[in-house]
Amino acid sequence: MTSSQAVRVGRAGATPPRSSVPADPVTGPVGVRTRPARRSSDHDAPTITLRTTIAPSPTPATAAVPEAAAPATTVASASPRTGRGTRRATSAATGVTTVSVLVPAHNEEAGITATVEGLLAQDVPEWLHIAEVVVVANNCTDRTAEIARRYPVTVLEMAHNPDKKAGALNHGWRETARGADLVLTMDADTVLLPDTVAAMADELRGNAVLGAVCARYWATPGRGLVWRLQRLEYTRYDDLRDLRRWKVSVASGAAAMYRNVALEAVAATREAGEPWDGTSLIEDYALTLELKARGFRVAAARKAHVYTTPPASFRELWVQRMRWGRGGMDECLKRGWSTATRQDCLSYVLFGFSVFFRVLFLTMLALMIIYAVPFRYALIGLIPLAVMWLERMTSMLRVPDRGWRDVAIVAVLIVEDFYGFFLELCAVVSAWRCLNARRQAW
Incomplete structure (x- = not known):
């Protein structure tokens, strides 16, 4: 040195x-x-x-x-x-x-x-x-x-x-x-x-x-x-x-x-x-x-x-989020339930519920399409989707220097949904490695 x-x-x-x-x-x-x-x-x-x-x-x-x-x-x-x-x-x-x-x-x-x-x-x-x-x-x-x-x-x-x-x-x-x-x-x-x-x-x-x-x-x-x-x-x-x-x-x-x-x-x-x-x-x-x-x-x-x-690519982003996810879980497990960690521990529990309901919602949409559920019933299932779309659109309006590409990504919804799946997959794999004590490098 x-x-x-x-x-x-x-x-x-x-x-x-x-x-x-x-x-x-x-x-x-x-x-x-x-x-x-x-x-x-x-x-x-x-x-x-x-x-x-x-x-x-x-x-x-x-x-x-x-x-x-x-x-x-x-x-x-x-x-x-x-x-x-x-x-x-x-x-x-x-x-x-x-x-x-x-x-x-x-x-x-x-x-x-x-x-x-x-x-x-x-x-x-x-x-x-x-x-x-x-x-x-x-x-x-x-x-x-x-x-x-x-x-x-x-x-x-x-x-x-x-x-x-x-x-x-x-x-x-x-x-x-x-x-x-x-x-x-x-x-x-x-x-x-x-x-x-x-x-x-x-x-x-x-x-x-x-x-x-x-x-x-x-x-x-x-x-x-x-x-x-x-x-x-x-x-x-x-x-x-x-x-x-x-x-x-x-x-x-x-x-x-x-x-x-x-x-x-x-x-x-x-x-x-x-x-x-x-x-x-x-x-x-x-x-x-x-x-x-x-x-x-x-x-x-x-x-x-x-x-x-x-990060400039999905590969680099995967490495970053895997490190963040695994590192956060490791720190909480290391310290256990305490005044410093309890809020974050509850966040992990809520994340688990979020993943579960996302999978449940997609399953419901798939069943509606497969079994040709009447449109009036399908609308009920689309209410959460409409609320999510409105929330994302209003949030997008606060993006600095936004352009038409940003509006298009948010408006079609499916692109950001796939991004959400990607981030959730990072978190799920991180949790699996953490619980199985698999080594996570920098």
């Missing part, structure tokens, strides 16, 4: 000069994201634009320096380990909240530029200070670390990390982030809107019971049926969070912000002294359950928006 320290990112003067953004013939200006339109009752309706920052190549003075050759003063400034509580005590005295950002990245050379530039373009108020942005190159075999070093961020390389994303987060937290008040973790294929960090920090600032908040995530502009179906799914999931008053079952790893005292509380109970569980398939959910078990609440930050890149 080697580390490279560049210029720290702060509120005053650390961001390079902004430049014009080239246009893309498909998605518009490169790096530009607009806030998704929401229902009229949502006060967070205005559309804003994210203009990313193009950073110059590092000068010889700030270029990456091997750890062995770095001066002692550089090593001391690269990590708060020598004075772990100094920064937090200073921020408490000045009234400024400090944030450290951790970006675990595994072979993300295609997206790390947009991710880092989105972070450097953050607008923060006077009470907030982004102390540093740390990119943890996790088992990378591409140019992720090299590209990240072009920007004023800290780059840590982990050549042999058996704990994958959790190991990268623990390493970054241990080396650089323990002195901050808040810790923002985000995927390397996620792009923040300019006010995301401030919105998440403000949510934590206004509610002392919250141990973590996550952003509302949307699909990065793309093409194809798989992308459109996931974009619709993300929109409906956001509506569900709205109905639940922004309570969530997991602080999504796409972008989540934690109180450092909450992370310290979890780390204190682990043998390794680290917050994230390296044995978990979904480390964000495992950490969420640990926070809930210690009395912290977890919620979605209503004004925080991010764009994340969804």
